[in-house]
Amino acid sequence: MKRLLIIVCLVVAFSAFGQKDARWSAEKAKAWYAKEPFLVGSNYGPANAINELEMFQAESFDPATIDKELAMAESIGMNTMRVFLHDLLWQDPAGFTKRLDQFLGICAKHKIRPMLVLFDSCWDPYPKLGKQHEPVPGIHNSGWVQSPGAAALTDVSQYPRLETYVKGVVSAFKNDKRILAWDLWNEPDNTNDNSYGKNEKNIEPANKVAIVTNLLPHVFQWVRAAGASQPLTSGVWVYRGPADWQNPEKWTPMEKVQFENSDIITFHQYSNPTELEKVIPALQSMGRPVICTEYMARGVNSKFQTHLPIAKKAKIGMINWGFVAGKTQTFLPWDSWQKPYVNGREPAIWFHEVFKQDGTPVDPAEVAAIKQATGK
Template sequence: MLTRPRAPRIFASLILLATILTSNPLNAQQPGERWSTAKANLWQEQTPWLVGANFTPAYAINQLEMFQADTFDLAAIDRELAWAEDLGFTSIRVYLHHLLWEQDADGFLERLDQFLATADEHHIGVMLVLFDSVWDPNPQLGKQRAPQQGLHNSGWVQSPGAKDLKDRSRHALLESYVKGVVGKFKNDPRVQVWDVWNEPDNLNGNSYGENNLNQEPQEKLALVLELLPQAFEWAREAGATQPLTAGVWLSDRKADPKRLNEIEKVQLEQSDVISFHCYGGLKSLQTWINHLRPLDRPLICTEYMARPNGSEFDPILGYFADQNIGAYNWGFVAGKSNTIYPWDSWQKPYADEPPVWFHDIFRADGTPYRQAEVDYIRKVTDANTK
């Protein structure tokens, strides 16, 4: 599959970063402060439309398998990111894990740098996710388990997991990880946004059902509420020059300002740019936007596209473009993540490929799941990323 030529992104990004850091009076803020609305909106004006996917290569069941030394596969990543470039994607959202830092900080940073370089070769920037409260709360380093047939995200792991969340003596590791990773790439134009914590108030009840209380700490929300503002503080103390965010996601409230829980309030009050998840149709999406627009900050939807739920590229991606909202669909290449299967596969695992894919765009060989979708994505990105 041929990729369309584009000017090297790294040079334009360096010019942009230099402008923001040195010549812009709106940056007269003290280090460690949340961005002003003026600074955040100027950043959006000077940043190309962020459009792409949540990216986990097909070979990896989770963040650990993606980046651990014995499984890290740069050739596979390069191959798949060529397909993303061909779609006109300008960004990808990628999850990290604190245990990778503990295992081998220098090696992890080296592999992450190689990953960013490969993405940049394809004119694609990266949003890096530091923490995640979703799926398995018991992460383990080393060889990861094989996917369970027909089960959505059967091997994805939380960071921090239940043990490290509860054990305050381990929180110094979390701080070291955030400051080490952010500090390394704080001025790197290949990193476009830091997503501090994915779905911090997710208790995963749908995944583990009756066994959930045996999996998650009963005090999980209180522990996260304690750590979340610290995570923002650590990233700012590390000198991040890119914006920080943490996306609200609870679909029953859709960021209704009258119904926010305490964790959502922290997310919205600490984020330089506002991010959210919407797996519903256009009407649901418009409700999210109506609730978030009054915050007067750039909006980025960091997760969308679940076909059976009515969240499809056409018309959702076009609407994001019209509204100048960043957009990252969930899933890219069907692989070990099993995200072609719906969430309800945790209650009824599928023996065969589902009649309609839940997430993902390509099969493992690069063949589009739906050619019409790929054509539509290219049409939208051609019109909005030049």
């Protein structure tokens, strides 16, 4: 009898462990989403931070600016923000945890629950701690850095460090209701062909996509093992048409990892409203909540006025790129990498951002559209 009791206990314990580390069921994900408001926000970094390192390092962390800018977000009804973290910040676990907790406190003050991004494959593959360089004049996102960088990504001996970072930061906030969700890896198969990928000094690893495709499932496992109570996701971003996303046989290996491991489905959509209307049903056919975690690029006809009404009707969250113009210079278009806006030249139409650095709207009609969508 005693031996049988031990076996039963082990089976129950193993079952509970498996459930803890398993992907959410579609029913659990839908129940979670049913309690959420219409999610509207921006990909956020303070105007005086060129990247995620400058945002969160002790020397440059600026709660006053964050508080001022998130008050602006609250004033137009935004209730979420997508915020990027970085593995190198975990070299100071106590300090970084304290600053992230302070940031979450400011978010809560303004009724904003952020989605936190753990890794990112975009832009400079050679990140370094310390003082970050000044923006390169006339270039979009000239100082954004990847996490992990190329050196760590291609060195398996550094993977335990990456695991420690992921489990450390998630464990610290695993039950924190101030956090909306965890976005495990932004655009994981992006090789930056239009920016750093063409710069011989900063060339990407030749097998980057294969490496990340193999690593991402482990990142999902690490986050689940850390006990995250919030949903997990990694968003698809290379738009190939709704039929391709709706048919598992047409998924790329990376999309397969993302779709099959995410609790909620997230995607990027820098295209016109007609294409948005096409892709939403394809993603919703997976039976899970859907959130667009990047959109709004005026130069490609992705706008607040057109996209927010479509999204609200379909009940999908919308998080645009950029909030207040600043060091990232993402009011400049992507092709500024090839054609820099120098000598004071500005684009006729700002690419991203909701507000100018002086706090005035880029376009008052856009702010009105956001307020209408959020009911502010």
